[in-house]
Structures are given as C-alpha cells and as structure tokens.
Amino acid sequence: MHSFEIEGGHKLSGEITPQGAKNEALQIICATLLTNQEVEISNIPDIVDVNNLIDLLDHLGVQIVKKNSHTYSFKAENIDLGYLQGKEFRNKASSLRGSIMIMGPLLARYGKAYFPKPGGDKIGRRRLDTHFVGFEKLGARFHYNANEIFYSLETDGLKGSYMLLDEASVTGTANIVLAAVLAEGKTTIYNAACEPYLQQLCKMLVSMGAEISGIGSNLLSIQGVPGLSGCKHRLLPDMIEIGSFIGMAAMTGSEITIKDTAYDQLGIIPEAFKKMGVKLQRRGDDIFIPQQDEYEIETFIDGSIMTIADAPWPGLTPDLLSVFLVIATQAKGSVLIHQKMFESRLFFVDKLIDMGARIILCDPHRATVIGLNKETPLRGTTLTSPDIRAGVALLIAALSAKGTSTIQNINQIDRGYQGIDVRLQKLGARIKRV
Numbered sequence: 094m095h096s097f098e099i100e101g102g103h104k105l106s107g108e109i110t111p112q113g114a115k116n117e118a119l120q121i122i123c124a125t126l127l128t129n130q131e132v133e134i135s136n137i138p139d140i141v142d143v144n145n146l147i148d149l150l151d152h153l154g155v156q157i158v159k160k161n162s163h164t165y166s167f168k169a170e171n172i173d174l175g176y177l178q179g180k181e182f183r184n185k186a187s188s189l190r191g192s193i194m195i196m197g198p199l200l201a202r203y204g205k206a207y208f209p210k211p212g213g214d215k216i217g218r219r220r221l222d223t224h225f226v227g228f229e230k231l232g233a234r235f236h237y238n239a240n241e242i243f244y245s246l247e248t249d250g251l252k253g254s255y256m257l258l259d260e261a262s263v264t265g266t267a268n269i270v271l272a273a274v275l276a277e278g279k280t281t282i283y284n285a286a287c288e289p290y291l292q293q294l295c296k297m298l299v300s301m302g303a304e305i306s307g308i309g310s311n312l313l314s315i316q317g318v319p320g321l322s323g324c325k326h327r328l329l330p331d332m333i334e335i336g337s338f339i340g341m342a343a344m345t346g347s348e349i350t351i352k353d354t355a356y357d358q359l360g361i362i363p364e365a366f367k368k369m370g371v372k373l374q375r376r377g378d379d380i381f382i383p384q385q386d387e388y389e390i391e392t393f394i395d396g397s398i399m400t401i402a403d404a405p406w407p408g409l410t411p412d413l414l415s416v417f418l419v420i421a422t423q424a425k426g427s428v429l430i431h432q433k434m435f436e437s438r439l440f441f442v443d444k445l446i447d448m449g450a451r452i453i454l455c456d457p458h459r460a461t462v463i464g465l466n467k468e469t470p471l472r473g474t475t476l477t478s479p480d481i482r483a484g485v486a487l488l489i490a491a492l493s494a495k496g497t498s499t500i501q502n503i504n505q506i507d508r509g510y511q512g513i514d515v516r517l518q519k520l521g522a523r524i525k526r527v
C-alpha cells in the first residue's frame with residue numbers, strides 16, 4: 094500500500110486545471126446502459142472509482158473504446174445479465190458506491206437488476222431506501238436478501254407515478270430518473286436532489302431523447318419514452334477538487350490560479366470560502382487565489398460565531414466540509430463546522446489535534462475550531478486517511494505543516510483525485526509517493 098511523504102511549509106504557485114467530476118462521471122457512465130447506441134463521454138477523470146466502474150461495464154458486455162486519455166465511447170448492445178448473478182460481479186460492484194446507479198437503467202431496459210452492498214466511504218449510515226422505494230413506486234418488485242446483503246429488482250414493465258422522496262438523495266434521485274426515462278407514462282419526483290451532477294445527467298438524457306422538465310429544481314417531471322439514442326457528453330470540472338485547491342492555497346499562503354472551473358456551476362462554494370476570509374477572484378472562468386498571509390473568519394451579522402454546515406444542493410456540499418475544517422485550523426477566529434448528513438466524517442479531527450490544531454469535537458456531527466492565525470504552524474506527523482475527503486484535508490494540513498508528514502492509506506485519496514501528487518509537484522509541492 095502506497096503512502097504520500099510530504100515536506101510541508103512550502104508555498105505553491107502556478108496554474109492547475111481541475112479533473113472531470115467524479116460524482117458526475119459515475120452517473121453519466123451508468124446512463125450509457127440505457128441505449129444500444131454509441132455514447133461518447135469526454136473529460137472522464139482517471140481515478141480509481143471511475144476506472145472500476147468502466148471495468149464493471151466492460152464485464153457486463155458494454156463495448157468500450159478509449160478514444161484518448163479522457164474520452165471513452167460506450168455501446169451497450171449486448172448485456173450479459175447472467176454476469177449480475179456471479180461472484181465476480183459482487184466483488185467489482187461493491188468496490189465503489191456509484192455503481193449502484195446501474196440498477197435504474199438495467200431495470201428499465203431489461204426488467205431486472207441486482208446489486209450487492211455498495212462500497213464507498215465509511216462515513217456513517219448510508220441507507221439506500223430512497224432508491225428502492227422509488228423503484229417500487231415505478232412498479233418494480235423488490236427483494237432484499239439480508240444474509241448476503243443482496244438487492245434484487247424485477248418488473249414486467251415500469252409505470253410512471255408521483256413520488257415524494259423522503260430525502261433528497263443524490264444517487265437515489267439519479268437512479269430513479271435513470272429508470273423513469275424509459276417507464277410508461279409520466280413520473281413526478283418531488284424533493285429530488287438537484288446537484289450539478291444531476292442537472293448534467295438530465296441534460297444528457299434529454300440529448301438522448303428523454304423528456305424531462307424541472308431540471309435544476311427539486312421537482313422533476315419525466316415523460317417516459319420507448320427508447321433512447323446515443324449522444325456526446327462532456328463532464329463538468331470537479332467542484333470538490335476545485336474547493337480542495339482553494340483550501341490548499343489558503344492554508345499554504347499560496348498564489349494559484351484554478352483554470353476552467355465552470356464557475357457558474359459552483360453554487361454557494363465560493364461564498365462559503367469568502368466567509369472563512371479566503372480571498373478569491375473570478376477571472377473569466379478561472380479562479381485566482383492571491384497569496385494571503387492570514388485570513389479571518391467572518392462572524393454572523395450579530396457578532397455570533399460563524400457556522401459552516403452542509404445541506405442538500407443548493408446548500409453547501411458535505412464533501413467539502415473536511416476542507417473547510419482544516420483551513421479553519423489556521424484562520425483568525427473561530428467557527429462551528431456542522432456536518433449534518435454523515436455521522437462519522439469528523440473523526441479525523443483527532444489527527445489534526447495531534448498536529449497541534451485547536452479543535453473540540455462536540456459530538457459526531459459538530460466540531461468547534463479555534464484558528465491559530467498562522468502564528469503556530471501544524472506539526473508534521475504520520476497520518477492515515479480514513480476517507481477520501483478527510484484524506485485531502487490531511488494532505489492540505491501536511492502541505493502547510495512544519496516538518497515532514499506521511500499519509501498512509503492513500504488509495505482513499507486516489508479513489509477521487511487524479512494523480513494528485515504529480516499535479517501538486519507542478520505547483521511546487523514537495524510530495525512523493527512511496
């Protein structure tokens with residue numbers, strides 16, 4: 094298992110271009126199962142989760158051609174449904190979370206779909222009820238084998254219906270949309286998630302011939318069609334990677350430019366960094382972060398302590414809270430980081446405390462951070478990455494710290510960040526994969 098060895102305390106400088114969005118890629122690649130025609134996807138990030146999903150589709154019988162390093166074509170003409178019952182499928186499918194979204198297309202097109210317990214970050218309970226209740230509303234029969242943790246769905250034909258989701262689940266909404274586009278009649282999904290990932294998925298499906306209205310809102314209407322055609326689709330830049338780079342620049346006091354950010358799709362993210370005192374300027378579609386020797390967390394208007402909390406889109410994505418937490422450790426002022434969605438995503442603060450950060454973990458969802466105002470740097474140490482975003486937060490901490498740090502279990506980071514060591518070396522970071 095590889096580690097990163099990082100000599101901290103060096104400023105970064107230059108330009109960096111974000112990869113294509115991991116969580117969009119997972120939805121879009123699953124959508125290629127909806128048609129027997131060719132679908133070409135560009136800006137695909139070269140990361141472990143995405144490569145595992147492509148490998149899974151390959152084993153399912155999809156003809157996949159790599160046209161260049163980030164563009165693939167997919168043709169799902171002859172799907173081997175028998176593969177879904179084998180052991181190899183269970184192993185491959187359970188290596189990531191996003192692969193759960195093959196269920197919607199398979200159910201809609203072939204009337205059956207099976208799935209083992211999905212993988213992904215271990216960050217607390219991650220139930221799948223929204224997915225299966227939604228499929229049942231479309232008329233699917235659902236069976237759960239609790240011994241084997243295996244989910245089965247079958248149908249003689251999906252029928253559109255009205256549904257009010259019990260939570261705005263991102264992959265749940267995508268899965269239901271992926272099934273409803275080929276169902277007979279009209280489906281209405283209220284309390285739908287509306288992240289840019291989902292907006293992109295819906296736009297892609299429309300370009301394939303689907304009829305969807307309400308895109309970008311929490312009320313989607315889908316008129317089912319008998320079949321879909323091929324299309325070309327380009328993934329957005331990864332907003333979580335963009336946020337990670339903003340945090341990295343702030344924490345290391347570096348001047349960097351993040352290129353081609355699709356700024357208008359970043360929602361509240363830039364404003365949330367501004368609340369942390371981080372200066373950033375929009376330059377066309379780029380983000381320029383000037384060198385800042387300090388940044389001061391704002392208070393609320395009445396002077397009370399700032400809270401940074403996650404919320405379903407257009408609220409702040411939970412995937413960036415670890416980055417906000419780490420940059421708070423060197424800010425001027427205090428902040429309450431409130432991770433509402435996941436129960437076990439803040440435990441990595443113990444590692445930051447070991448590095449000298451002033452943090453009180455109030456409970457599994459809330460941490461109060463008292464910033465050191467860059468008067469005392471964090472200390473380099475040996476760290477283990479518990480999940481993908483905590484991993485990046487620890488990487489940011491190590492880049493800013495005094496001394497050398499080792500980050501173990503970096504396969505967590507590789508799951509979602511493409512060649513991060515090599516790309517950061519180009520900005521001057523002293524990071525080695527060992």
Ligand SMILES: CC(=O)N[C@H]1[C@@H](OP(=O)(O)OP(=O)(O)OC[C@H]2O[C@@H](n3ccc(=O)[nH]c3=O)[C@H](O)[C@@H]2O)O[C@H](CO)[C@@H](O)[C@@H]1O
Pocket residue numbers: 116119190191218219220260261262263264265405410411412433434435
């Ligand atoms: C592969 C992929 O795309 N993964 C993302 C996806 O996971 P995923 O789709 O698995 O996450 P969900 O949106 O289903 O739910 C995330 C968590 O938030 C809770 N919840 C969700 C909606 C809501 O309105 N209220 C609420 O409390 C759920 O109970 C769950 O604990 O969305 C998450 C939430 O943005 C992100 O962290 C993951 O990176």
Ligand SMILES: C=C(OP(=O)(O)O)C(=O)O
Pocket residue numbers: 115116142189190191212213214412481482509
């Ligand atoms: C939690 C994440 O991913 P996954 O849902 O794949 O575990 C993430 O991308 O931050």
